[in-house]
Amino acid sequence: MRIGVDVGGTKTLAVAVDDAGRVVAEERRPTGWGPRAVVDGIVAVVAAVAGGARPAALGIGVPGQISPAGVVRHALNLGIDVFDLADAVRSGVGVLPLIENDVRAAAVGAASLLPAAGAVAYLNLGTGIAAGIARDGMPWRGARGAAGEIGHISVDPAGPACRCGQRGCIEALAGGAAVAARWARPAVLPVVDVFDAADAGDPLAAALRADVVRGVTAAAHLLVLTADVDLVVLGGGVSHLGERLRDPVRTALAAAASGSAFLTSLDLPDRVVPTPPSAPVGALGAALLAGAPAPAVTGV
Amino acid sequence: MRIGVDVGGTKTLAVAVDDAGRVVAEERRPTGWGPRAVVDGIVAVVAAVAGGARPAALGIGVPGQISPAGVVRHALNLGIDVFDLADAVRSGVGVLPLIENDVRAAAVGAASLLPAAGAVAYLNLGTGIAAGIARDGMPWRGARGAAGEIGHISVDPAGPACRCGQRGCIEALAGGAAVAARWARPAVLPVVDVFDAADAGDPLAAALRADVVRGVTAAAHLLVLTADVDLVVLGGGVSHLGERLRDPVRTALAAAASGSAFLTSLDLPDRVVPTPPSAPVGALGAALLAGAPAPAVTGV
Numbered sequence: 001m002r003i004g005v006d007v008g009g010t011k012t013l014a015v016a017v018d019d020a021g022r023v024v025a026e027e028r029r030p031t032g033w034g035p036r037a038v039v040d041g042i043v044a045v046v047a048a049v050a051g052g053a054r055p056a057a058l059g060i061g062v063p064g065q066i067s068p069a070g071v072v073r074h075a076l077n078l079g080i081d082v083f084d085l086a087d088a089v090r091s092g093v094g095v096l097p098l099i100e101n102d103v104r105a106a107a108v109g110a111a112s113l114l115p116a117a118g119a120v121a122y123l124n125l126g127t128g129i130a131a132g133i134a135r136d137g138m139p140w141r142g143a144r145g146a147a148g149e150i151g152h153i154s155v156d157p158a159g160p161a162c163r164c165g166q167r168g169c170i171e172a173l174a175g176g177a178a179v180a181a182r183w184a185r186p187a188v189l190p191v192v193d194v195f196d197a198a199d200a201g202d203p204l205a206a207a208l209r210a211d212v213v214r215g216v217t218a219a220a221h222l223l224v225l226t227a228d229v230d231l232v233v234l235g236g237g238v239s240h241l242g243e244r245l246r247d248p249v250r251t252a253l254a255a256a257a258s259g260s261a262f263l264t265s266l267d268l269p270d271r272v273v274p275t276p277p278s279a280p281v282g283a284l285g286a287a288l289l290a291g292a293p294a295p296a297v298t299g300v
Numbered sequence: 301m302r303i304g305v306d307v308g309g310t311k312t313l314a315v316a317v318d319d320a321g322r323v324v325a326e327e328r329r330p331t332g333w334g335p336r337a338v339v340d341g342i343v344a345v346v347a348a349v350a351g352g353a354r355p356a357a358l359g360i361g362v363p364g365q366i367s368p369a370g371v372v373r374h375a376l377n378l379g380i381d382v383f384d385l386a387d388a389v390r391s392g393v394g395v396l397p398l399i400e401n402d403v404r405a406a407a408v409g410a411a412s413l414l415p416a417a418g419a420v421a422y423l424n425l426g427t428g429i430a431a432g433i434a435r436d437g438m439p440w441r442g443a444r445g446a447a448g449e450i451g452h453i454s455v456d457p458a459g460p461a462c463r464c465g466q467r468g469c470i471e472a473l474a475g476g477a478a479v480a481a482r483w484a485r486p487a488v489l490p491v492v493d494v495f496d497a498a499d500a501g502d503p504l505a506a507a508l509r510a511d512v513v514r515g516v517t518a519a520a521h522l523l524v525l526t527a528d529v530d531l532v533v534l535g536g537g538v539s540h541l542g543e544r545l546r547d548p549v550r551t552a553l554a555a556a557a558s559g560s561a562f563l564t565s566l567d568l569p570d571r572v573v574p575t576p577p578s579a580p581v582g583a584l585g586a587a588l589l590a591g592a593p594a595p596a597v598t599g600v
Contacts (some may be wrong), residue, residue, distance in 0.1 A: 074562075119443055131526075142528020143419055146565065152563055153522045154556070155455055157514075165559015214457075222453045226431075226526040228442020256454070259465015262374075263452055266444065 003055040004109075004287025005042050006102060006280060007031060007062040009127075012038075013280055014045035016055075017287040021112060023279045025049040035088065036080040038062075043092040058097040059290030060089065065145055070099035077127075098290045102282055103148070104139040106281045107132035109285030110233045113276040117230035121148065121223045122281070125216065125238035127177040129170055133227055139289070144146035148223075151175065155218040160211070163242075174215025176238055179208055191238050203250030212238070215244065217252040220272050235275040246272060303355040304409075306402060306580060307331060307362040309377035309427070312338075313580055316355075317587040318414045321412060323579045325349040334379040335388065338362075343392040358397040359590030361582045362391065363549040365445055369540075370399035380506055389414035398590045402582055403448065404439040407432035409585030412574040417530035421448065421523045422581070425516065425538035433527055437464050439563030439589070448523075451475065455518040460511070474515025476538055482508055484564025491538050499561070510540070516545065517552040520572050535575040546572060 005014045008031060016025040027048035032041050033129035042060060045130050050150030062085060070086025090096045100108075104109075107122035111134040114120060119135045131148035133140040151171035159168020160182065172178045180190035183205070187193035191212065197205035201284045220232045234246060257263035275281055301324075305314045308331060316325040327348035332341050334511075342360060362385060364375030370386025390396045407422035414420060419435045431448035433440040436448040440447050451471035452464045459468020460482065472478045479488035483505070487493035491512065520532045534546060550569035557563035573575035574579055 013464060116400060117443075143417075143530040146525065146566060147528035149525050149528070149562075150522070152560065153525050154518070155457075157456055159456060163560075164563060166556055222450070222522055222526060225446065225449050225453050226522060228444060228447035229447070230443040256466055260452065260463075261450075264499070266446060 001050070001053070002050055002057040002059070002287040002291040003046055003057055004105075004283040004285065005045060005058070005060045005289060006105065006282030006286060007038060007042065007078065008058060008102070008282070009063070012041040012045055012284050014042075014049045015280060015283040015287055016049040017284065017291075021288065025051070026280065026283075027122045031078065035083045035085075038078050038080065039085070039088045039092055041091055046093050047267070054094050057287075057290035058089070058093060058095045059105070059286035059288070060085065060097045060099050061102035062099060063102050066099050066101050070097065074117065087296045098286075100286060100289055101145070102141060103130050104132035104134070104141070105289060106235055107134035107148075107233075107285065108137065108139055108288055109279070109281030109283070110134070110275060111137055111282065112288055113259055113278060113281065114231060114233070114273075118162035118231040119227070120231050120233055121227060121229040122235050123216070123219055123223065123276075125174065125176070125234060125236040127175060127237075129175045129215070129225055130150050131219065131227060131232075134285075137288070147227075148220065149182065153218075153222065155215070159256060170215045170219050172215075173211040174213075174219070174238070179212060182208055189237075189240075189293065192241065195241060212247070213252060217249050217256070218259040220249060221253060221256065221268065224266060224268055226288060230271065233275055233281075234272065235281065239246040239275065242274065246274065301350070301353070301355060301361070302357040302587040302591040303346055303349055303406070304583040304585065304590060305358070305360045306405065306582030306586060307338060307342065307360060307378065308402070308582070309363070312341040313583050314342075314349045314486030315580060315583040315587055316349040317584065317591075321588065323407040323584060325351070326568040326580065327422060330355055331378065335343055335383045335385075335462055338378050338380065339385070339388045339392055342389055346393050354394050356494070357587075357590035358389070358393060359405070359586035359588070360397045361402035361586040362398050362399060363402050366399050366401050370397065372399065374514065381554075398586075400439060400586060400589055401432065401445070403430050404434070404441065405585035405589060406433035406535055406582040407533075407585065408437065408439055408588055409432045409583070410434070410575060412584065413439055413578060413581065414531060414533070414573075419471055420531050420533055421482065421527060421529040422533045422535050422575075423516070423519055423523065424536040425474065425534060426536035427475060427478070428514070428515070429475045429519065430563060431519065431523055431532075431592075434585075435516035437588070441576075450522065453522065455515070470519050472513045472515075474513075474519070474538070479508055479512060480514070489537075489540075492541065495541060509521060513545070513548045514551060517556070518547050520549065521553060521556065521568065524571060530571065532572050533575055534572065535581065537577065542574065
């Protein structure tokens with residue numbers, strides 16, 4: 001029995017996975033703020049899905065930069081600056097966990113549900129934007145653990161200012177926080193509110209929606225043309241827009257390719273797919289990584 | 301003795317490489333037009349560096365899309381639409397060659413000269429623009445052989461029109477053919493002419509130079525942020541500008557990162573390096589691939 005945990009800004013979700021890779025138990029609870037509360041949440045959901053038994057292997061997906069030893073850095077949404085999460089969880093659970101970046105873990109989980117694809121990019125459309133890439137079932141980290149960090153690639157020098165100091169970054173166009181700031185109206189789900197208002201004819205909302213679509217389109221386009229992944233899986237909160245987002249993204253990808261036999265041959269629209277609904281991909285990927293033969297290391 | 305050949309639009313260059321990976325002989329001649337002339341050129345340079353002996357292994361880097369069996373497609377600069385190059389060369393040389401895309405072969409060759417780097421992108425700045433990526437000494441092709449095909453990623457929706465139908469593609473900004481077309485003055489080396497004229501105060505040249513710099517800057521930026529290669533190696537004809545190109549690119553990368561601790565931490569300027577001058581990287585990479593344990597296959 002392997003257990004995987006996905007620690008998000010709002011919820012901590014655990015799954016138990018049997019030897020065939022099937023999810024056989026699932027538990028979630030709100031994520032607390034700060035290192036101790038994060039660990040307490042992990043320990044609680046692990047205990048719930050393990051049914052009192054000590055897990056054979058434990059994997060945890062968490063935001064931020066992750067060292068090979070399981071030290072988490074810059075997980076600002078969790079109130080963590082630098083924290084030895086692996087050691088703290090071992091103390092609480094009795095098993096040394098494998099720690100992976102949450103988006104990369106989700107890429108591994110999504111890839112396991114899309115076995116025809118040799119390489120998958122999981123494009124996390126959340127408050128920020130980043131992609132995780134899995135190749136042959138394993139996360140691909142790159143030279144410095146930054147592979148897939150496409151949020152701060154500028155695709156429009158005249159685009160909206162980004163918090164990183166550039167203009168027209170993918171995250172400035174399509175990141176949930178950036179959209180909410182530009183929309184500046186109270187809403188539980190600002191991006192959904194923007195799409196609804198755009199449908200109702202609001203011109204600002206229409207402009208913001210167009211930016212979301214072109215940001216996501218640019219992300220998918222460059223992930224395929226640079227990393228040539230088989231599939232770009234749309235995930236994260238913004239992806240709950242479903243076909244309201246995917247359809248215009250696919251249309252834009254087809255339009256961008258229409259003048260080029262080469263680009264058309266890449267079948268860009270068909271390579272953008274939703275997250276498989278059958279399992280929580282972040283926790284599943286963490287569980288699969290915990291059971292993988294080789295420990296995760298930083299590096300290419 | 302392994303032999304590698306780099307078939308370029310203007311010249312065909314062969315090297316002989318000893319068991320230690322050192323280049324021990326080199327030969328070049330102009331590339332002919334069309335399949336037969338291309339094969340004749342390959343046979344001639346191979347015979348010259350082999351000194352009459354049959355090579356133990358032969359690798360060939362050639363533009364275009366390459367099938368696992370060595371069929372070359374869309375090598376328009378060579379007058380080749382679809383051609384079984386591997387079979388034709390075997391008939392002429394007596395050895396079945398390994399065929400690889402020329403830019404990917406150059407990435408392998410450059411990586412062999414930069415052994416501290418686990419992953420290298422060779423950014424070919426020629427009439428068109430594409431990158432080849434090598435990881436752990438082997439080419440990385442991607443799902444459909446398109447990894448590194450960054451020329452037609454748009455980074456400015458208001459930028460110059462590209463032959464692919466989009467606007468503001470990296471190739472439209474910085475590709476040699478696009479620059480020559482926009483400059484529209486007779487010149488043996490149009491991009492050098494543009495840089496010279498920009499130095500002399502010509503406003504059109506200054507605008508074109510700025511576009512070249514931002515195209516190359518965008519290419520390096522997105523190669524690091526997407527594939528997280530250790531190094532981006534500038535190669536191809538436009539790279540003969542040397543520090544006149546690298547210095548402003550590095551300055552622009554530093555400026556783009558200056559507002560973000562994350563981007564600054566990536567050391568983007570230091571990761572853009574010239575092609576090592578010690579050996580012709582395309583032919584060297586082809587030779588190394590010919591001697592690699594596993595045959596090259598298409599796929600991730």
